Amino acid sequence: MTFPVVGMVGGGQLARMTHEAGIPLGLKFKLLSDTPQDSAAQVVGDVVIGDCRDLDTLRAFARGCDVITFDHEHVPTEHLRALEADGIPVRPGPDALVHAQDKGVMRAKLTEIGVPCPRHRIVKDPADVAAFAAEGAADGGDGFPVILKTVRGGYDGKGVWFVRSVEDAEDPFRAGVPVLAEEKVDFARELAANVVRSPHGQAVAYPVVESQQVDGVCDTVIAPAPGLSEDLAGQAQELALRIAKELGVVGHLAVELFETRDGRILVNELAMRPHNSGHWTQDGAITSQFANHVRAVLDLPLGDPRPRAKWTVMANVLGGDYPDMYAAYLHCMARDPQLKIHMYGKDVKPGRKVGHVNTYGDDLDEVLDRARHAAGYLRGTITE
Structure with missing residues (x-):
């Protein structure tokens, strides 16, 4: 039996973690990366170095791939149409992906289908x-x-x-x-609804999470969102599933949301790929966003999105002034044996996402403290 080849355009950490999720499924993975030093290029065996904005490069890369998917939204729409015309499955396709590439197109379409927006x-x-x-x-x-x-x-x-x-x-x-x-929306907090949809229309929804931002960058994700009513959580999941269907999304869709102070939800952004707000699923869900994205683009049956624990917290590890994280990494592992650390193989630079940590358990305050301590210690802002 010949297992399919998944072609991933983009060599960042999302590609790295998607590749990891495909290994136990027996899939072959081919990568188009900007440089050999990119996060995924360090671990994938079949790597093509090239510019995804060049159509000839894309066409040469796509030969031998059973499906093409992405870890970013930067491939020109017309190039994706050309690949489809060549008979290569592109998932998500250009008609869907343009809504994540162009915020003007996204706002116009969401307004047309009655989705609440700012x-x-x-x-x-x-x-x-x-x-x-x-x-x-x-x-x-x-x-x-x-x-x-x-x-x-x-x-x-x-x-x-x-x-x-x-x-x-x-x-x-x-x-x-x-x-x-x-x-400027007067919101109480930011939420994210993550869903996955396959070509034949099967779809699953993960628990709605709270996403906490610092200086415009995701800092902490809490799954599920604390204190979110069952009704509003259901509305958010149904909204994300409807958007995925209306836009023809295949693969993972993250719908970033505002929860307003008067109890409504508004759509802020869309991402049609695995997303930072779904990293908690690596250790906190029965099937991760990465595994389900791979399943979806190959039209395999989707996995169970339910959480494994009452609470899971993801905290991003950002680079600080201290470039050598290895000693801090050892300390965190010894201090908290249940901690899950995911590093991206990137050079450490101030403010750069170089990894994330996941913690889980029954007490939210304890789980939050463990995640934030580990992320802070790795960055160097906590020294004890």
Whole structure:
């Protein structure tokens, strides 16, 4: 029996962990990576070094692959259409993936299908930003602050501006790309609903999680979201499943959400790949997001998404001023034998995601403390 070959475009940590999940399934994995030093390129046996924005490179890479999937959204849409025209399964396909690539397209489609979103529109210059802000003004105010986003290319707070005045609104337009304006939502917290959908329509939903951000970067994820009502959790899961179906998503879909102070949910962002808010599933769910993504793109039966423990906490490990994490790594393992550490093989640089830790148990305060201590000790902000 010949097992299929999964072609992964992108050599980051998501590809590294997806490859790991495919090993026990007996799958062959082929990687298109920018450099041999990329996170996944260090561990995958079949690596092609090249630029995913070059169509000839993509076509040569795709030969011998049974399916193509991604660890990022940066492949040009027209290149994906060309691969499909060549008869190569691309999952998620270009018609779905464009909604994760282009925030303007995403907002327009979600509005069309009745998904609750922040007030928004494409703006052409700072004066247009001021007009957008004024449209939402109350009590004679100017409507600021607002959020500005480049429609393509932003991630982890990059390409996003918190704008307090029309004078603040100049920077986003300097790159000459379309800019999306959104209202500043008065939210209580950020949530994420992670679902996986296969080509024949089977879908599973993971528990809704709370995602805590620091400086625009995910810091901690708590599964399930503490204190979230059953009704609102069900709404979030149903919404994510509906978006996956309406957009024709194949594979993993992360729907980042705002929980408003008046008890509603609004969609913030979409990602059509394994996602930071789902890293807890590696150790906290019966089937991880990575394993289910692989199953979905190959149209295999999906695995059980239910949690293994009452609480699971994921804390990102960011690089600090101390570049050698190995001694800290040994300390954390000895201090907490139940701790699960996942390192990405990256050079340590301040603020860079270089790994994450997962903890689980029955007492949320204890589980949170263990995760945050380990992440802080690895970074060097905690020394005891």
